[in-house]
Amino acid sequence: MTQQPQRAVGTPMSRVDGRLKVTGHAAYAAEHPVDGVLHAVIVDSSVGKGRVTSIDDRAARAHPGVVAVISHLNAPRLPYRDAPNSNNLPGTRLRVFQDDQVRFFGQPVAVVVASTLEAAQHAARLVDVRYDAQPPSTDLNTVPAGEPGSYARGDADSALSTADVKLDLEYHMSRNHHNPMEPHATIAQWNGDRLTLWDKTQWVGGTQRDLAAVFGIPDDAVRVLSPFVGGAFGSGLRAWPHVTVAALAARQTGRPVKLVLTRRQLYFGTGFRPRYNYRLRVGATRDGRLTAMIHDIRAETSSYETFQEATLAPGQMLYSTPNVRQEYRTVPLDVNTPIWMRGPGYATASFPLECALDELAYAVGLDPIELRRRNEPERDESTGEPFSTRRLLECYTVGAREFGWRRRNPAPRSTREGDWLIGTGVATAVYHTARGAAQAYARVNADGTALVQSASSDMGPGTYTSMTQVAADALGLGTDTVRFELGDSMMPPTPPHGGSQTMASVGSAVQDACDKVRQQAITMAVNDPRSPLHGAAPGDVIVRDGRLVLRNDPTRGESYRALLTRNNRAQLETVGGYTPDQARRSMSAYGAVFAEVAVDARLGLVRLRRMLGVYDAGRIISPKLAESQAIGGMVGGIGSALLEHTVTDPRDGRIVNANLADYLVPVNADIPELRAIYLDGEDRATGPLGVKGLGEIVYVGVAPAIANAVFHATGRRVRNLPITAEALL
Template sequence: MTTIERPRLVGAGVDRVDGPLKVTGAAPYPNDVSLPDLVYAAPVRATIAAGRIGRIDTSAAESAPGVLAVFTHLNAPRLERVPEPMLGPPPPPLQDDRITYYGQYVAVVVAGTAEQASAAARRIEIGYEPAEPLLDMNDPRAERIENPFGTDVSRGDVAAGLADADVTIDASYTTAENTNNPLGLFATVAAWDGDALTVHDSTQWPSRARAILAKVFRVPESGVRVLAPYVGGGFGAGLRVWPHVILAALAARETGRPVKLVLTRPEMFTGVGHRPATVQRVRLGATRDGRLTAIDHESLATLSIDGDNFEPCTAGTASAYACPNVSVRDRQVRLNIPWTNSMRAPGEAQGNFALESALDELSYELGIDPLELRLRNHADSYPQLGLPWSSKALRECYAVGAARFGWSRRGAEPGSMRDGDWLVGHGMAGVSFFWLQEPCAARATVRDDGTAYVRSAVTDIGTGTYTVMTQLSAEFLGLRQDRVTFDLGDTDMPMGVVAGGSGLTAALGTAVRAACRDLVRAFLDLVRDDPGSPLAGCDIDDVTVADGRIHRKGAPELGESYTGILAAHELTELTADGESAPPRPEDVGMAPAGAFGARFVEVRVDPDLGLLRVARVVSAIDGGRILNEKLATSQIIGGTVGGIGMALFEDTVTDAGTGRIANATLGDYLVPVNADVPDMDVIFVGDPDRYNPVGVKGVGEIGLVGLSAAIANAVHHATGRRIRSLPITIDRLL
């Protein structure tokens, strides 16, 4: 194996600071919360996909043992609907008799125990007035939305570019609906004290949840507190305030008791969103020497009747390659299905499969190596604006990944590589993923015992936020990591950003940096006019920090400790706040670069049995500054497993007649297990990014992007069969 020197941007692989709590079972997840006089709620779900409730009889449930209350659209209080431009909540539950998808909440039972609530819920009788549901993307009755995100892009003349091409590709690709299946079942515990609401919830965005709950229940936002210190995974499922959260808060207010509501696994399939299905058409034109003359990419994605899912599948295509003539267009079709929602690497996971599969097809038509074709069309600058990237090491990803994988030993012809009875295939894909950076705030405190406490109202869905922010805080304050506590998951802390969109580390890290710098500046302000202090008259740029001390740059002996300054001024602690907001590209003269990468995959195919095995995966990733090698590697490996699931297993199957999800358990909805996960090699390359002062780019989602295309391309190399529909199942290989 080729030895690759670790680049200087990779930080130490520090163990998770929250690891001991998790492995000992002491980490407090929402489902672990217990309050005095706690009662339990169980929802009732619709058994039709479209229509109305004709009658509803709750008498048997109301008389069941332990039942405190039953709420339906007939007696539930009126709640405020909160339209949001992105990641807004579904309509509040129990507001009318209309049914728009199978599994919609139509009642909720509150009882003394979870078992009593579930048993009573099964005793509710509902008569429906069904309508014919819209379940097929091709149904002419279904509403189609053109350019729903305002992200359609066109440059040059695609028709002319295709006409001038020596070779063209025109193919359609389909991806299945996938369902977020975090290990932890989503749970909400809600308690009211007058008009003050406290909610423990499986949310990826506590600050947004607080704002939404305040609007829904018409109470001051200052009176709502959302707690989410630990979340049992999310993959995007926790981005919205889902109806079950509203049900728990509603039941708590109406009964005057704290209420816990824990979704079952089948309820997770209809209650917390799923990745939409897509049908995509890609047309490529190229000269004989492999220069792209045109890219035309159109996507049609599923959308729930009332949904607002923001997921442009073609947006990444506009900037993926240097091509003079490009058109990308997204459309959505409204169906009677549960809410579609972001799932790890939303949009790009589907769009990259189509684009990178089409490029692979083009490489065979041209007789050019797939890697070489991508190199010839590398976008050295951001195509739409003509601005330089804030950072981009994609060429290095290709080179390092290919060397580690042994790409040069690949036979060019499909079916040319064997290992006994197995056909061997090598495939690759180039990948990128945008990052979503939102404004964020943090607060830093140094105490008179020399310890620091830094916090923000974000959450950690397992990505390692506790750990990397502890590392950053220690670096910015010049303290040992064991002297720093980073805390999160409480909206009483400064406003936090969403744990999603691969932007948390950049946004929060920048806010933490600002808070720590302002805290050091506050210490300097204390001694600025002190003639006895070696730091008198110093500004922030005149000093550095190390070993719990602030000292003049280049003169470690001229400084003071935090504890010494606090003692001299009779203070027990000093605190400062910091904020961050992303700059605009035109203001900084460069385009924000998300993460880039190259995925190389080897597959084995048994042509007689149709068996497909992923044998190994090499991922070369440009993630900017890597704060913690161990955690970043774990993110890429986890994303890769998700990509294998998308490529080979995951398919949320909806019954065509009823709209019922037919495989809503982990026994029927297949995900990769240990035997499906191959050897993985992860290499980080590149330089710190210039778009934020911390130098990071998110790696939470780039790990999933490109796997499905690389696997499909490897299958073609092994068998000569081009698979354009996911997941790739045995019947498609026989």
Template sequence: MTTGVIGKPLPRVDGRAKVSGSARYAADFNQPGQVYAVIVSATVGLGRVTDIDSTAIEVMPGIIAVITHRNAPRLAYDEHKSYIDPAVGERLHVLQDDRVRFYGQPVAIVVADTLDRAERAAAALNIAYEAERPIVDPLERNVEPIVPEAATREGSWVHADSSRGDPDGALASAPAKLDEAYDIARENHNPMEPHATVAAWAGDRLTLWSKSQFVVNEQAEIAAIFGIPVANVQVICPFIGGAFGTSLRTWPHVTLAAMAARQVGRAVKLVLTRKQMFFTTGHRPRTLQRVALGAAPDGKLVSLIHEGSGETSRYEEFIEALTNASGYMYSCPNVRTEYRLRPLDIGTPNHMRGPGEASGIFALECAMDELAYALAIDPVELRRRNEPAIDEAENKPFSSRSLMKCYDVGSDRFGWANRTYEPRSMRDGRLLIGMGVASASYPAYQAPASARVRLRADGSAEVEVAASDMGPGTYTSMTQVAAEMLGLTLEQVHFRLGRSDYPPAPSHGGSWTMASVGSAIRAACLAVKTEAARRAVVDERSPVFGVAHEEVEWVDGRARRRGDAAPGPSYGELVTIAGAPIEAEASSGRDPEIAKRYSMHAFGAVFAEVAVDPDVGTIRVRRAVGAYGIGRVVNPRLARSQCTGGMIGGIGMALMERTVLDPRDGRPVNAHMADYLVPVNLDIPMLEAHFVEEVDPHVNPLGVKGLGEIALVGMAPAIANAVFHATGKRVRTLPIRIEDVLSV
């Protein structure tokens, strides 16, 4: 018997800590004798450092060290690549040579006894460069797309090329066809909490209090960089103030903090400025895409061609699943996808919420909307007519697919039937009203993870995993899983995360935390119950002494002989009898045979309404409804919060977010929150998130699918399609700006 905790909309168990200020983030872990480091960023976009004159600042009050490539230690930079790092290329070796590869690259670090003094000295440091003109625009004439090497390797999750049937021939002969290009701007993550690291050495052992979505990888990465045993590095990160992917990798500032701490022999705190977060911690790459669709008069697709390219740095090949969804989203006998990279003089891009799918599905869903209008078919109906029975790209069934149920729920909740078909046919006074729709999808990933459960004499349970929590409610949802499996209340479960010495967990990204870590906790709870029963049946003091192991069952946290109505001993009583806490560790991962048999994805349908002022071109999202098939929902309150956050991110992607680079030197000209626009309270309309009932026995032991990414994926195309419905003008670039619709 279980407590029925899973599925309840319970409040956050860490809520009080966050609102009271007792939750500690990376920069809050001040250490005795701590000093402060400030990074000096390159002011050229390409070239080399020719001179650094630090004499003037070295005599300034409080200055402890000025570290440059000339006096920095030569670091080991041993080979280390996790799945989160680009498989091709080599990470930036910070302060190891005089080369400048992109604007904002760290070229020095100043350490002082106060932050103010470190900042003043960093601003005064005199650096001379031999500058070259960088290439930062993927549309420049001499930028040649390349085939991403990793995407050609067997087993790669991203495919450089895929094809079935004769897509080009089918397109040429199709009764209805379209062939359009799409351009999505570079975006930066901009979470509330900036990147921060506090580093302290004790002999040859290093402790990092660091903002990280992947603490065990940060531990391994820093150990490899410094050439020390992994066990000599401890990474601690109990809370993250938003990340969206920006803290998945271990960026140069972590290395610099550790380097400075070792150099000066004191704990060092390093916090990036908002401006620096536009340089060295990744971004969503700008993408250029082409989608060509051919269809019969009834709307059935006969050809689908999706070609896309994304920017990357010259020293690493960053890849994402830009064209993957086009292979399975709709039924079509003739499909070709192509994915390329455009190397530029920029920092390496990074995964950003909904990576790949958010950009690729935007192009696909806008094209589907355009096809619907070309054929005079309702956009929802066009998608129904092209619903596949199986994943035609992999030629295997879906573990579950509820896209049409999502359209049923979303259409009803949104009131799609009240929409008039013709563009510019709906008004509210002088405002043009538009309604748009788009499909969403994201893979249902699961990665290997481990967890430890410890039963204590007071009847409580401690659960430990080296996971992270950047805000979706991981503390709460994992506590629910443990309470359900152990038959305890939430108050009796103490869940801990964010330490690299806990059992390993995958990165906190990719919408796989609940599927991976939750499944590991489930396995560990079963293991600790087995261990408790094993001890109980052989201990003469136990009420179930002598009972066959397989005859012991657990009811509400008590062990008893199977079928016996009398309550047996509790966890606390068994621990007391044992004389020590009862502990077990277990792991969980996806069965590769199951993965071979099924295609596993979450699906959703997103509806949006916009109002466009025809006089000044302003666009406002007035409301949006998303319906999602994500398997079992552990906590509906947290799930809706996740979806709302993703939908808001989609509003930013559609209408606001755009990092602009100066072509002369690659400088982000809007690297601040005054000009890099993100949605604020006044931009956020009525948002609804609904979940269709979906049981998936194959996807993982908990039957869950991630939803952090999918909620963003369909929002931008739904808004873009709504803008067309309102204005009659098709905009194929993101973000959609006032000047794009002023001519209406």
């Protein structure tokens, strides 16, 4: 940990890239100016399963402006090597234009490349594709599941059979789509055997390795640039087929190619949070202490890859339960491959787990918070490890006080305002603290400014800003003299920008690099006979406002500018890094989410009236950004609870509501007062910054808190998401 004064970290700083964004000067993936760029439009399959029997592209090729039409009939065979250290999944990834097989509705079967977007769009409609179609399998309930992933401790079946109180519950969660504001887009340009991609991605390093593997070239022959990402929520965690299509089209035409997915294509051209069926059996004593839990989970995946996420984890460690058995089965369907979405696994599991705890509380006559308190574990029972920090009980206490929980009448359907039934609910949030190896480059210039670089991303949480704050404090500079750059695979490598790991990983690397540069300057000063700091102990020197000074005598010192200029140095620079330690600790962020709803007694309409989240997320680097993350996470959870679901036509696998008119997401009119409280503190076991991550935790627990409030308002349990008016009529 740096011994520097902490002036920037912990302050509510506005985004350093905010002006660029609001003035339209931030260049997103499709907006980079590239000379001579062609435009590509994908032709999507119109069947959900089968094979292509013919492609007639004569009319498309004859259309003015069309340069090429590429399909499996004329595309070169691509190597598609294995890509280690990427986010590829078990199975065989979709190999575009390599065979005639159709695996899901909307799969790319051809691409039209033209001099203008309009020409490419029109010509794509002229491509006549014929199929030998088969009925696709899209029903999670009728297709055999694969071999289960499992976990067990104790004897859950015996404990359940002898439990005083038993619950046997089934929950169903609909598919959710990320729907970021910026559509996925790629510009691809070849220079000989070297490929440059301007891409919407959450991991420039992963996309670099994926495309190198596809084309059989060295990793360093691919450069990926992604300085700005207009939202992603997990959808940018792997290189989807359109990235390969763009690169292939650019290589075949010898010109740079731009490919932008339409809003409709995002629903099958990129991943999604999969549908789940979740059966949960709970055993407890009459005073509410858990004795057994049995989890049986079915989740959709594609027929060609197996996607799984950490859905089992909360049921293993959130509450003290001596006997647990879990089985997680994926069901291969004729759909494109799912992917992680905000709060992956944990957000899904929190709905059945937290609703079941609420049901148990009513079954045994306990307040829902008191029931949770009675089942607070002393350590992580899935591993036996102690918790690094776990302030969940404090989250309950603070949340109950601030929300006014004790004022509620606990009886369901007991509070009414005219036609509106009023209810309150609570749920616990948890998300594990992820960390990964990262590096960063830091440089202090002779003019007193600094440059810091790392190949991270910023899809919205404010990476530019938070890293600037960390770097400024470590270097002893003002934030206005530090420039942080990211989004280039030529910069020092980082883990994916997801799983709430960026601050703990990249932030620690940034601090290490800046600490090292500062120490270089201090060493130079104390060894320089011309320096006012000559002969001082290095540990007694700090840097404040760009001046190296003695901690106990700030009048004795000099600036970076004076030191470097006198020593004829244009700059001091180094590369720093961070590697997670192997400390045996269970590390997670926690939270308590409170919701109040009003339900129209006659129409079944649900209106959220207020929501509060109290979080144990470690040290908060940037409070203004943290508040923004909380609001965004809560809004996403509200969508999952009340609005978002995908409708698939079983006849052909077509997504019926692949647009923002029919796939509903929350808008301003849906969102009431949202409030977040972060407990003051830090968790030094997680790394030098003491952070736990907060982008995911603020999504987890929102849906069950709303569902529990709906029950309290109406007396009716709804175990399907989203909660619709039909379920309450």
